[in-house]
Structures are given as C-alpha cells and as structure tokens.
Amino acid sequence: MLFGNWEYDTDVNSLIQYDNLIDLFTNTIEETNEKWCIVDVARFGSDKTVISLWKGLEWYSIEVLEKQDTTVVADRVKEILRDEKIPYSHCIIDEDGIGGGVLDQVKGAKGFMANRTPFLNKITNKPDNFKNLKTQCAYYLSELINAHKISVTWIDDDSRNKFIEEAEQLKRADVDKERKLAIEPKNKMKELLGRSPDILDTAIMRMYFEFEKPTKSTLVINPITRLLNNRINGNQQASISYN
Numbered sequence: 001m002l003f004g005n006w007e008y009d010t011d012v013n014s015l016i017q018y019d020n021l022i023d024l025f026t027n028t029i030e031e032t033n034e035k036w037c038i039v040d041v042a043r044f045g046s047d048k049t050v051i052s053l054w055k056g057l058e059w060y061s062i063e064v065l066e067k068q069d070t071t072v073v074a075d076r077v078k079e080i081l082r083d084e085k086i087p088y089s090h091c092i093i094d095e096d097g098i099g100g101g102v103l104d105q106v107k108g109a110k111g112f113m114a115n116r117t118p119f120l121n122k123i124t125n126k127p128d129n130f131k132n133l134k135t136q137c138a139y140y141l142s143e144l145i146n147a148h149k150i151s152v153t154w155i156d157d158d159s160r161n162k163f164i165e166e167a168e169q170l171k172r173a174d175v176d177k178e179r180k181l182a183i184e185p186k187n188k189m190k191e192l193l194g195r196s197p198d199i200l201d202t203a204i205m206r207m208y209f210e211f212e213k214p215t216k217s218t219l220v221i222n223p224i225t226r227l228l229n230n231r232i233n234g235n236q237q238a239s240i241s242y243n
Contacts, residue, residue, distance in 0.1 A: 013171040015142035015183070021167050025160065027151035032056035035084060036209055037091040038202040039077055039109075041070070041099035049073050052202035053084060057144065059152045059206075062159050062199065070098055074105035081106075089214040092205055110214070112205045119211040131182040137207035138170060138183050144207075159199060166200035169193060 036054040042065075049068060053061035063080075065073060081091060088108030095103055095111035103111050114134035118127045130136040144150050145167075152160075169189045173182040189197050 011171060013173075014168065015139065015170045015172060016145050016167050018168070020146045020148065021164060023148055024145060024150060024152045027148050029057055029149060029151045031058070035086045035090060036206060037077065037081060037084070037086050038205045039073075039091065039093040039099075039102065040198045040201045040205065041073060041094050041097070041102050042068075042198075043097045043196065048196075048198055050198045050202050051077065051080065052199075052206065053080070053086075054206055057150045059150065059203070060154055062154050062156060062202075064159070070101035071105065074102045077102065077106050077109075087214075090209070092208055094201070094205065110208065112208055129180055131180045133208075134204060135181060135183050136211075137204045139181065140207045140210060141204050142170065162195075163199045163203075165193060166197035167203075169197065170200065 032055055034056055038052040038054065040050045040052075042049045047067045049065040051063040051065070052059060063076075065076065068076075077091065077093070080086070081088060088106065089110070091106065091109040092112050093099055093103045093106060093109050095113050100111070103109060112133075114132060116133045118130045118133050118136040120126060121128045128136060130139065141150075152163075166189070169184065169192055171184045173184050186197065
C-alpha cells in the first residue's frame, strides 16, 4: 500500500473515482467520425513512446513503441495519420524533451507543453486557476471520466492494467503560494509506479482538443468554467458540455 499498489484507492485527493475508472471499458457514448492522434514521446532515459487514437471521446487504439529514435517515431506517426485518415492538425505531440524532434518532422501537428499557461476563461478573458496547461487538462479528464463521457474500446490487458494504475495516482496536490490548483508531480508518480505514466499522459493530452478544436475558428467556451458556473447556479448534476 505504501507504493499505491492496491485495487481500490479511497484517497480523498484522487481526482477519478475507481468505479468510474473501471466503467471506462464498458461505457457507451455518442459516436462520431472525428479522429484525433495523441503522441507521448519517450523522454531521455526512458524507452517507450505511446500513441493513442480517438474518435471523439472514444479511445479506440493504443500503440507502444520501444527504444525508437525520433525519425522512426515520426515516420510511424505519419503512417498512422495516413492510414487512419487523420488530419495533421488533429495530431498533438508532447513537445517537451526529445518530443520536439518528432514534432519538427510532423509538420502541421500541434505541440503540447505541460507547463504552458492554461487556456483562457472565456468569461474573464484570463487563465483559469490552474498551475499549468497539463493540470487544466488533467482536471477536465477526471470530470469527463467521472461523468461517464469517455469510453475505452481497445483491448490490451497489459496496457489496461497500467492505465488503471496510473490513473489512480492522478491526485490533487497542495495549492501553491498563488492558490492555483495543481496535481501530484510526475516524478512522484514515477516513484510510486516504478515507471513513467505515459499512457495516462496521452489521455490528459487528448483534452487539449476539447479546449481548442482546429476545425473551428474560435476557441470553445472553457468546459470547466461552464461546469463550475452550473454548480454555482445550483445545478449540481449538470452535465458537462464540451461542444
């Protein structure tokens, strides 16, 4: 239990309820043909790159590449985009570390930088109260999972178990001096898991496109802001709207 390896985590700081996490693999959601490709590139000293494919909020494919250089990863991403008929603008690649080398070779794809400023609140025209973009996306991912708005349809028992373990470690961290919401740092998660939470990271990165859809000319209204406004107005059971 010291290292978080238990079946049912009741930690009050957990962002995702365990039952809702398990329901991911049996949820039924609205179908769409709009596809997205999410790429978490292996960091220095790591050995795995994870590529996730989505149709709307259905996570339908996952692929893990081991010990491949940036050129091989970039070529594989471009092959997937061609075969799956996914526009390059619907692909996002982790830009931190050596991921930037992959992004440079996949012209037109988006870059994800975890520590960049969160998306603007469309009401206040200021960044929401999150430490960074990754925190903003992680909180929204947890909201969607807890509301049964995401489904996982790929079949891979090893990846499934790893994702569940990683998602159980997605927890609130103490607010910083600026009173911004934060999540447990990645190095702590790596220490508890014994590996990098790369599968979870692709799910978090997928939320980028819920804030900024390249097929639209303007940003969508911040979905967390809308959810919080509904709660403030007394509608505790309001569904999350992200379109």
